[in-house]
Amino acid sequence: MRALASLLLLAASGALAAVPAQNALEPHGVQALAIHDLWRLTLLVCTLVFAAVLAAFLYAIWRAPRSKEQTAPDIAVLDQPEPKLHRPVVIGMAVSVVLLLVLIVADFVTERRLAHLPLKDAVRIEVTGHLWWWGVRYLDDEPARMFNTANEIHVPAGKPVILKLNSADVIHSFWAPSLHGKKDLIPGRTALLHFRADKPGVYRGQCAEFCGFEHALMAFTVVADPPEQYEAWAARQRTPAPAPSTDLQKQGLAVFMRSTCAMCHAIAGTEAGARLGPDLTHLASRSMIASGTLPNTPQYLAAWILDPQRFKKGANMPATPLSSTELNALMAYLETLK
Ligand code: CUA
CATH class of the missing domain: 2.60.40.420 (Cupredoxins -  blue copper proteins)
Known part of the structure; x- marks a missing residue:
């Protein structure tokens, strides 16, 4: 059993290499591009602010008084009125306000770009x-x-x-x-x-x-x-599933209808019409199964049907106990759902 699992995992690593990457930094649509531009501006502003604050911090350490007498202020110093704002503090506040305004305007412009997609013939x-x-x-x-x-x-x-x-x-x-x-x-x-x-x-x-x-x-x-x-x-x-043509496929449909499959799934063109699980009318035309979890190959599909919890613990689909003859017939039928 363990050997089979590792074999499946090995096959998965190869098959999953074909799964497209998910990358917010590679926009391929107008909406993603607008968001990407805003992200780049925000990153630039934050990097500059971070570098400036770090530089000011290092400068302050470098300029700090080093003698022991100066590190502990006496009571008389604490009693004195608040000192006036230093020039660097005022400049820092002004720059922060300007940068925040730039980001607010950029955000507003991005919102407009996102909203401005012509929706004719959508x-x-x-x-x-x-x-x-x-x-x-x-x-x-x-x-x-x-x-x-x-x-x-x-x-x-x-x-x-x-x-x-x-x-x-x-x-x-x-x-x-x-x-x-x-x-x-x-x-x-x-x-x-x-x-x-x-x-x-x-x-x-x-x-x-x-x-x-x-x-x-x-x-x-x-x-x-x-x-x-x-x-x-x-x-x-849009077309319903093709009617099974061979005896094996017909047996497969019969297995589908009498097992738990038909209690949750729909296949247009058959009597299966439940909506608790994914519609399977053209299952074989999809590249992945179990919501992007596994590649849609006969081996994975069979393993998934027999024991979904092995791949996706807590999934609502229960294990389907089938004899190898039944599984064979079911697989032959599901492969026709192109
Ligand atoms: Cu997370 Cu659905």
């Missing part, structure tokens, strides 16, 4: 935070064009995206650092976040509000596709 997506995964629903004026997915959000590069953020349980926070700032998901109210990914790419995101035991394993992926590729992806996601 893609609208509803994201719901759950302990510990992300429900994703693509909205549309035509209900037939809406669809559900989970943990992996595709967007067209160069186009604005409006996210409607909700939570099903506790407070989470949605943050893909290369694309936009953090936004909290608060139960009972809807928050709006908009962003634009300027270049095609794969960006990692992470829940940024401590929400319980597996907060660290509540990640997601934003895939910015070239627009035509995005349209093709969305068209495929």
Whole structure:
């Protein structure tokens, strides 16, 4: 068992090398760029202030009286009235006020830049935070064009995206650092976040509000596709899952329906319609499983189904006891969910 676990971990380190980095210092969208510029200015100002204070401190030590008689003031000195403000103190206060004003103005300008994203033809997506995964629903004026997915959000590069953020349980926070700032998901109210990914790419995101035991394993992926590729992806996601064609796949669907799977998950086109866990209609099209925890390979998927707690302690998904024949059939079926 232990050997299997280490083998899996080894495979994971290789597979996870393909997982995109999450880096707030590499902006790939207008929102992230505005925040990055503000961050750089703040860092510059704080570094200068820190250096100046340190220099003044060292200068004061250097200039301090060294003789023993001068270190202990007598009572007569303490009784004297407060001395007037020294010139360096006045200069220090004035400089602080000016620097703080600069930062306030920069903050205001950044807020304006963040708000100033043209939202014409924006893609609208509803994201719901759950302990510990992300429900994703693509909205549309035509209900037939809406669809559900989970943990992996595709967007067209160069186009604005409006996210409607909700939570099903506790407070989470949605943050893909290369694309936009953090936004909290608060139960009972809807928050709006908009962003634009300027270049095609794969960006990692992470829940940024401590929400319980597996907060660290509540990640997601934003895939910015070239627009035509995005349209093709969305068209495929809108279609229900293909009906199983081989006997093995049919047995797999039967296993899915009679085991605990169907009590929590939905697969469009089948009778499974529960919404307690991630929608699995196009599971095989996603690069990761368990909310960015594991690469979506048959080995990991099987290991996850048998014992999720091994990878994500406290996850709401229970272990699913299946015989190897049942698991085999289930895997054959899940692989068709492209
Ligand atoms: Cu959800 Cu932290």
